[in-house]
Amino acid sequence: MTSASAGGTPHHVMVIDTNRCVGCWTCAVACKEINNEPLGFWWNRILTTAPNESTTAAPPASDNIDVPHGVYPDLELAYLPVACQHCNDAPCVKVCPVQATFRRDDGTVLIDYERCIGCRYCMAACPYGVRIFNWGDAEYAPGGIVGYGRDYRTADGRLVFTAERPKGVVEKCTFCVELIDTGQEPFCVQTCPIGARVFGDLDDPGSEVSLLVNEGGAVQLHPELGTDPNVYYVPVRRRVARET
Amino acid sequence: MAAKYTPEYTSKLTDVPVSQIVALAQTWGTVKPLAVRVGFGLSHWYHGDLHMQALLTLQAITGNIGIHGGGVTTFAGGLTTTAFDLVHWWNPTGTPYPVLEPMNFCDAVLKDDPYPVRAAWFMIDNFAQQMSDRNKVVRAMKALDFCVVSDYVLSATADLADVVLPACTYLEKTDLLSSNNFYLQYMPKIIDPLFESKSDLDAIALVAGKMGVGKYFDQQPDEYLRQIMHIGQSDADPTVRGLTWEQLTTEAVHLNTDPIPYVPFFNKQFPTKSGKIEFYVEMLVPFGQELCEHAEPIEASPSNPLYKKYPLVFLSTHTRFRTHSQYANLPWLLEVNNGGVGFLEINPADASARGIADNEVVRVFNDRGEMKVRARLTQAMKPGVVNCYQGGWDTIRVKHYIEGHPNNLTHQIAKPAQALIPNFPSNAAYYDCLVQVQPA
Numbered sequence: 096m097t098s099a100s101a102g103g104t105p106h107h108v109m110v111i112d113t114n115r116c117v118g119c120w121t122c123a124v125a126c127k128e129i130n131n132e133p134l135g136f137w138w139n140r141i142l143t144t145a146p147n148e149s150t151t152a153a154p155p156a157s158d159n160i161d162v163p164h165g166v167y168p169d170l171e172l173a174y175l176p177v178a179c180q181h182c183n184d185a186p187c188v189k190v191c192p193v194q195a196t197f198r199r200d201d202g203t204v205l206i207d208y209e210r211c212i213g214c215r216y217c218m219a220a221c222p223y224g225v226r227i228f229n230w231g232d233a234e235y236a237p238g239g240i241v242g243y244g245r246d247y248r249t250a251d252g253r254l255v256f257t258a259e260r261p262k263g264v265v266e267k268c269t270f271c272v273e274l275i276d277t278g279q280e281p282f283c284v285q286t287c288p289i290g291a292r293v294f295g296d297l298d299d300p301g302s303e304v305s306l307l308v309n310e311g312g313a314v315q316l317h318p319e320l321g322t323d324p325n326v327y328y329v330p331v332r333r334r335v336a337r338e339t
Numbered sequence: 340m341a342a343k344y345t346p347e348y349t350s351k352l353t354d355v356p357v358s359q360i361v362a363l364a365q366t367w368g369t370v371k372p373l374a375v376r377v378g379f380g381l382s383h384w385y386h387g388d389l390h391m392q393a394l395l396t397l398q399a400i401t402g403n404i405g406i407h408g409g410g411v412t413t414f415a416g417g418l419t420t421t422a423f424d425l426v427h428w429w430n431p432t433g434t435p436y437p438v439l440e441p442m443n444f445c446d447a448v449l450k451d452d453p454y455p456v457r458a459a460w461f462m463i464d465n466f467a468q469q470m471s472d473r474n475k476v477v478r479a480m481k482a483l484d485f486c487v488v489s490d491y492v493l494s495a496t497a498d499l500a501d502v503v504l505p506a507c508t509y510l511e512k513t514d515l516l517s518s519n520n521f522y523l524q525y526m527p528k529i530i531d532p533l534f535e536s537k538s539d540l541d542a543i544a545l546v547a548g549k550m551g552v553g554k555y556f557d558q559q560p561d562e563y564l565r566q567i568m569h570i571g572q573s574d575a576d577p578t579v580r581g582l583t584w585e586q587l588t589t590e591a592v593h594l595n596t597d598p599i600p601y602v603p604f605f606n607k608q609f610p611t612k613s614g615k616i617e618f619y620v621e622m623l624v625p626f627g628q629e630l631c632e633h634a635e636p637i638e639a640s641p642s643n644p645l646y647k648k649y650p651l652v653f654l655s656t657h658t659r660f661r662t663h664s665q666y667a668n669l670p671w672l673l674e675v676n677n678g679g680v681g682f683l684e685i686n687p688a689d690a691s692a693r694g695i696a697d698n699e700v701v702r703v704f705n706d707r708g709e710m711k712v713r714a715r716l717t718q719a720m721k722p723g724v725v726n727c728y729q730g731g732w733d734t735i736r737v738k739h740y741i742e743g744h745p746n747n748l749t750h751q752i753a754k755p756a757q758a759l760i761p762n763f764p765s766n767a768a769y770y771d772c773l774v775q776v777q778p779a
Binding site (some may be wrong): 120124125127156159163164 | 659660669670671672674675677682691697715716717718719720721722
C-alpha cells in the first residue's frame with residue numbers, strides 16, 4: 096500500500112522479486128488492459144534471462160522467450176519484467192525539448208500528452224527501451240475502450256493518462272498514476288498471481304519496499320548509468336546444486 | 340520390490356542421477372506432512388494409471404493419506420461431485436442410457452464397435468482438434484451421416500459439421516461453477532445471448548421439444564440447479580445440506596465439510612472391498628498389475644522396435660498462452676505467443692544432427708500422419724524429446740501450424756486395465772508418441 100511518510104510526499108518505488116517471477120505475462124496483459132494499449136504495444140514486457148546474482152540480467156540465450164541458458168541438463172532460466180524504470184535522474188526528462196515528460200515529486204515519471212510533440216528524443220535517450228511511439232492511428236482489440244477508460248490529470252492539470260492516446264505521442268508505464276493517487280497499487284502489482292511485485296514508499300523505513308531495498312538486496316538495472324531507477328529487482332538467490 | 344528397484348536400476352530407467360533419487364526418497368520418507376500435486380501431463384502416457392497408482396501407494400506407505408497437508412490430488416483437487424444428484428438429472432426416466440466415451444467414438448462410427456453411431460452433436464468440446472489421432476477422428480466425423488456442432492468460434496470440429504449452432508459463452512447463460520475446490524460459485528447470465536446464439540440447454544430443449552421429449556427440458560437453469568442439489572430438502576447431500584438459494588446466489592459457498600479443514604480419508608475408511616488401502620489389488624491380477632511396477636511406455640520407449648524409425652519422443656504440452664484450443668484467437672495473447680505461429684521445440688544437438696537451423700520449417704512425421712512447423716532450438720528440451728504446444732488451430736480459416744496439427748501424430752491406443760473404471764475405456768496417451776523430424 097502506498098503511504099506518505101510523516102504526512103509528506105511518498106517516494107514511490109516498485110520492487111520485483113525475480114525469485115518469484117515465472118514469466119506468466121499476467122502483469123503484462125493486465126497492464127495492456129488497464130491502459131487500453133493498442134495492438135502491438137506493450138508497456139510492460141517479460142524478458143527471458145538467466146539468474147545472475149550480481150547484476151540480475153544476462154543477454155538472452157535466444158530471440159525467443161522461454162529459452163534457457165546453459166546446456167541440458169545444466170540449465171538456468173529467470174524472467175525479468177521490464178517497464179519504465181521511473182528514474183530519479185531520468186535521461187528522458189533531461190532531453191525532452193518541451194518538458195512534456197517530467198518527474199513528479201513522488202518519483203513517478205510521466206508524459207503530458209498535450210505537450211508531447213513526438214520528437215522521440217526521449218526514446219533515443221532511454222537506456223531501457225521502455226517507451227513506445229504512436230506512429231499512426233492506434234488499432235485496438237477488442238473493439239471498445241477497456242481499462243481505466245477516462246482522462247486523468249495531475250494536480251497541476253497535466254494530462255498524464257487518456258484512454259486513446261493520439262497519433263504522434265510517446266507512451267509508457269505510468270506506475271498507474273490514476274490508481275496510486277487514490278491509494279491503490281499499480282495494476283501489475285494487484286494482478287501478479289505469485290506476489291512477485293511490491294509497491295510502496297521508500298521513505299517509510301517500515302515499508303516492505305524499504306526492507307527489500309535496504310536489507311533484501313534488491314538492486315537496480317544498469318546502476319552504472321546513473322539513472323537511479325525507482326524500480327528495483329531482487330536477484331535470483333536460490334540455486335539448486337546440479338549433480339552429474 | 341525394494342530389492343528390484345535399487346537407486347541404480349531406477350536411475351537407468353529414468354535418467355535421473357542416483358543422488359537425486361536418494362535425496363528425494365529421504366525427503367519423502369521423513370518430511371511430514373507431504374502432499375503431492377499432480378499435473379495432467381503425468382496421465383498423458385499409456386501407463387498413466389501406474390503413475391497415479393505409484394503415487395498413491397507411496398503416500399500410503401509414508402503415512403501421508405488421511406492427514407492434513409498430505410494426500411495426492413491433481414492440481415485442481417476434487418470434492419464437489421457428491422454435492423450433485425446427477426443420477427436423476429441425467430436419467431429422469433431411470434432407463435439406462437449408454438455412454439460413449441471419446442476413446443470409443445471413432446470405432447463406433449467406422450466399425451459399429453461397440454455399436455453403430457451415425458449422427459452426433461458436439462458441444463463444449465473441440466473433438467476434431469484436441470482428440471488424439473486426428474486423422475482417424477476426421478475420417479470418423481466425415482463418415483457420420485449427420486453432424487451438428489455447437490460452438491462460439493468456427494473450430495476445427497465446426498468445420499466438419501453439417502450444421503453449426505452458435506453457442507453462448509459462459510457470460511450469456513446461467514450455470515454453476517464447481518471447479519474441483521470446496522466452493523460453489525453461482526454464475527448468473529450477465530448479458531443476453533448475442534446475435535442468434537443460444538445456450539446449450541436452450542438448444543437442447545428446443546430440439547427435445549421437436550422430438551417429443553420436451554417435458555424433460557421445460558425448466559430454467561435456476562430450477563435445475565435447485566433440483567440437482569436438492570436445495571431446501573432434507574435429503575440433500577451432506578456437503579450441501581442446509582444450503583439456501585439466497586446463499587448460493589449471493590456468495591461463493593463453501594461446502595459443508597467435516598472436519599474443517601477437510602481432510603480426505605481422515606477416518607481411514609476407503610471405498611475398497613477390504614475397506615483398507617490396497618497395495619495388492621485383486622481386480623488388477625488379470626492385467627498383471629496387482630502390484631504397481633514400472634512398465635515401459637507403449638510406444639515412446641527405446642525398447643520399441645519402432646524407435647529405430649522414429650527416434651524422437653513427441654510431446655504436445657500445454658502452453659500458458661491458451662487454454663487448450665480456447666482463447667487461441669485472442670489478439671493480445673497471440674502477440675505474446677510468437678504471433679500465433681506454432682513451433683517445435685528441439686534440442687540444438689538433435690537439430691544440427693538433422694541439418695535443421697533455428698526457425699527453419701521442419702516436417703514432423705510418423706506412420707499415423709505428419710505436420711509442418713518451424714523449429715525452435717532450445718536447450719530446454721532433453722535430447723531425444725521434441726515438443727509442439729497443443730491447442731493451436733488447424734481450421735479452414737486459421738492455421739497456427741504451417742501444415743497439419745500435433746494430433747496428426749498422436750494415437751488412440753487404449754489400455755485395457757483402465758477399462759475397470761466405469762465409463763472410462765482409457766485415457767488418451769498423447770505424450771506416449773514417437774516421431775521423426777527432418778527439414779521440410
